Amino acid sequence: MSTVKQFEDLIAWQKARELTKFIYEISKSRHFEIDRGLQDQIRRAAVSVMSNIAEGFDRGTKAELINYLYIAKGSAGEVKSQLYIARDIGYIDTSEFRNGVTLADNCSRLLQSFIQRVRAGSQPGLQYKKAVRPEIDLWLESEMKKAGMDPNKFKSNL
Numbered sequence: 001m002s003t004v005k006q007f008e009d010l011i012a013w014q015k016a017r018e019l020t021k022f023i024y025e026i027s028k029s030r031h032f033e034i035d036r037g038l039q040d041q042i043r044r045a046a047v048s049v050m051s052n053i054a055e056g057f058d059r060g061t062k063a064e065l066i067n068y069l070y071i072a073k074g075s076a077g078e079v080k081s082q083l084y085i086a087r088d089i090g091y092i093d094t095s096e097f098r099n100g101v102t103l104a105d106n107c108s109r110l111l112q113s114f115i116q117r118v119r120a121g122s123q124p125g126l127q128y129k130k131a132v133r134p135e136i137d138l139w140l141e142s143e144m145k146k147a148g149m150d151p152n153k154f155k156s157n158l
Helices: 011-026 030-034 036-059 062-088 094-120 134-146 151-155
Strands: none
Touching (some): 011 036, 011 062, 011 094, 030 036, 036 062
């Protein structure tokens, strides 16, 4: 398995992008143009799914990533709920509703799976990786020794 280097590589983010595009397309209709409140809310919820995946990934810690993935999952649920509203009041047809719910459910499942994999993983996150340049590690080690600290205690956490 290859290491994901950017959030755009995540299948969950790619699926969230599809959901967002779908929501923007269906919310261009005359009904949504009149009901700006629902239009704005469903669009913001869809954007929130992909944005929170990206933000959590770029935060660099495992705990923050998991937190933001849960927020993204909640936003996928919000989109699904708003699709029910749009269908119930006749803004979208059954076919559009089913497509949207399927996309939202797929996002939610992918996010749950990703959360479980991140939790089970041993990497604490990017912020905890060793320095890319060995001279930085050597410098840090010498500074720690000067300060009376044992660098070996911390190496297992890097």
